[in-house]
């Protein structure tokens with residue numbers, strides 16, 4: 685009864701406080717002022733780190749640290765089969781990633797064999813890249829899936845003659861001092877302007893075979909996968925959050 689009275693009186697106290705605010709200025713916050721972002725001719729935000737602007741692959745290396753051997757021409761960077769995945773030299777945690785990709789115009793293969801690549805966040809968590817335009821495969825392996833974990837909400841693919849755009853907002857997982865995961869990574873993926881992953885929990889790594897694993901790690905590079913298909917990329921930039 686006593687606690688009920690306390691709760692009741694606290695509620696009325698808060699109500700009376702808010703009722704006393706009559707000046708609109710009282711709820712305005714002026715400091716700090718959000719930093720102003722500008723945009724270059726290609727609409728890249730001024731605080732972004734450009735990972736590929738169409739001229740060279742200097743921001744990328746192969747697993748052994750050698751320069752990326754993928755083909756750069758006409759403002760695009762294309763997988764050269766069997767040269768291996770490429771990795772950013774720089775590592776990232778929480779981030780916003782913009783990346784445009786295109787499956788080969790000439791349709792070769794089917795299912796997982798058509799226009800397969802991938803964007804691995806922190807070198808561990810794959811957002812699938814696949815030509816999923818009129819190309820059925822397992823739903824948690826199609827374009828925009830968190831590979832073998834979470835299917836996209838919809839299939840927002842344009843035809844392979846067109847470019848696909850991913851905007852990815854990633855929150856890194858957190859591990860305690862004992863290496864135990866205390867909060868999962870989350871990811872939002874916008875594909876061609878459509879939300880296809882909405883603050884999705886990433887359960888762990890995204891292996892081809894088996895269940896997600898959760899090894900402790902810190903910041904990691906972005907990896908683009910060499911799955912043997914000549915997928916092209918352009919206009920890649922990232923903002924640390």
Ligand code: MG
Pocket residue numbers: 800801802810812813909911
């Ligand atoms: Mg893949």
